[in-house]
Amino acid sequence: MSVLAELLKREVRLLCRRPGELLNPLVFFAIVVALFPLALGAQPQLLQAVAPGLVWVAALLAVLLSLEGLFRSDFEDGSLEQMVLSPQPLALLMLAKVLVHWLFSGLALVLLAPLLGVMLGLPLVCLPVLLASLLLGTPVLSLLGAIGAALTVGLKRGGLLLALLVLPLYIPVLILGSGALQAALQGLPSGGYLLWLASLAALALALAPLAIAAGLRISVAE
Amino acid sequence: MNPYLQASALACERDGRLLFEHLALSLGAGDMLQVSGPNGAGKTSLLRVLAGLMAPTAGHVRCTAKPLWVGHAAGIQERLSAEENLAWLCALHATAPGKVPATAPATEGRAAYRAAIWQALAEVGLRGFEDVPCHSLSAGQKRRVALARLYLPAPRLWVLDEPFTALDIQAVAQLEAHLAAHCEQGGAVVLTTHHLLGRRPPGFAELALGGATA
Incomplete structure (x- = not known):
């Protein structure tokens, strides 16, 4: 479909012309993780034990941070009105938009995570599980966060409200993601957790775009 | 009717x-x-x-x-050029500028598409501004970019x-x-x-x- 190709081109151009939007969450992620060894002191056992939860909480906050501006500029310049009025299905357009955003910000975060994992003393055998859990989990975080971003885009200072709306929804992903890593750290099988994460991802891919579209219609109608 | x-x-x-x-x-x-x-x-x-x-x-x-809706905020993205904005809006609203026969090769279609957008921009007096990012255009010029849609199939x-x-x-x-x-x-x-x-x-x-x- 040519409209999806044009949307892809548009989003990639927009992201490349303001690289700070992509870079800031990544730097935030790296700094938050780097703060913990400084705060907890040089205790390799302790750091290794808290690493799964720590990496996941930091990744979750970084994704949330990156989503705050997802629809903001489109809302302000009227592009969202044009998308709502388009004969194309809004949910599909938004799914494409969120996926492009994830490809640029979420995927970079996933690729950065093993480095930070090693920094916290995670054994190398855990890194594939770390990668897999983030690879399945961050799209869910992006899609759920986009629902909140769609609902709060019309508000002047929606940032904190977005966090309050979305963070409770992130709990299952957080439990499953850090659970997978925790299990891998103790030498237990982590397949179950990953399958649960995968099913959450499938569910979010199928249903979240509809909620995002509905949220945007409400925001545009205000 | x-x-x-x-x-x-x-x-x-x-x-x-x-x-x-x-x-x-x-x-x-x-x-x-x-x-x-x-x-x-x-x-x-x-x-x-x-x-x-x-x-x-x-x-x-x-x-x-x-x-076709043009509001106060006309849907013109500041970080995109006039041409990129129009190409996106046309694709979004499924209106193809510069109709070519379906048998024509894809490159010919794209050239006709581009020519139609450049023509529309020339109509609103923006010849030479096709690839200037919209944030460096004046308010009146931005409005002209939005109104160029009225010179494209709509x-x-x-x-x-x-x-x-x-x-x-x-x-x-x-x-x-x-x-x-x-x-x-x-x-x-x-x-x-x-x-x-x-x-x-x-x-x-x-x-x-x-x-x-x-």
């Missing part, structure tokens, strides 16, 4: 204030409707209802096809909120002529503006909001 847009018993309320009620209107080929009234009378609200962006408090709006019904804002005298006259020509060729236009239209097509009508429902 079927009207492009039909509205009956429309009412709209904002923040507990009734803007209008019992409003009925119908727009067919050749019609131009100028919505007038003081600031805050509900002109933009009416246009947003007609365009389908907002649900009316009461009543129905029936459209045969989605109209739906028959145009809903324009304050289309003359920030335009210079010459551009205003040109746009008036273009709107009248569109109506004479079987299109329809709904617009809000505070100035007196110089060129009025035969199907011109004016709707005054405010005062009547107070």
Whole structure:
């Protein structure tokens, strides 16, 4: 479909012309993780034990941070009105938009995570599980966060409200993601957790775009 | 002939204030409707209802096809160039500029597409600004980029909120002529503006909001 190709081109151009939007969450992620060894002191056992939860909480906050501006500029310049009025299905357009955003910000975060994992003393055998859990989990975080971003885009200072709306929804992903890593750290099988994460991802891919579209219609109608 | 847009018993309320009620209107080929009234009378609200962006408090709006909507914020992304903006808006609204036979190779199609967009930009006086990012254009030039959509294949019904804002005298006259020509060729236009239209097509009508429902 040519409209999806044009949307892809548009989003990639927009992201490349303001690289700070992509870079800031990544730097935030790296700094938050780097703060913990400084705060907890040089205790390799302790750091290794808290690493799964720590990496996941930091990744979750970084994704949330990156989503705050997802629809903001489109809302302000009227592009969202044009998308709502388009004969194309809004949910599909938004799914494409969120996926492009994830490809640029979420995927970079996933690729950065093993480095930070090693920094916290995670054994190398855990890194594939770390990668897999983030690879399945961050799209869910992006899609759920986009629902909140769609609902709060019309508000002047929606940032904190977005966090309050979305963070409770992130709990299952957080439990499953850090659970997978925790299990891998103790030498237990982590397949179950990953399958649960995968099913959450499938569910979010199928249903979240509809909620995002509905949220945007409400925001545009205000 | 079927009207492009039909509205009956429309009412709209904002923040507990009734803007209008019992409003009925119908727009067919050749019609131009100028919505007038003081600031805050509900002109933009009416246009947003007609365009389908907002649900009316009461009543129905029936459209045969989605109209072309240009609002206060016209959907022009500052970080994209004029050409990129128009290419995106055309793709989004599934209108293909520069129709070519389906058998033509893809590169030829793309060239025709580009030529049509450049032609539209030249029509609104933006020749030479095709690849300038919109944030470095003036307010009037940005408005011209948005209005270049009126020179590309578009739906028959145009809903324009304050289309003359920030335009210079010459551009205003040109746009008036273009709107009248569109109506004479079987299109329809709904617009809000505070100035007196110089060129009025035969199907011109004016709707005054405010005062009547107070």
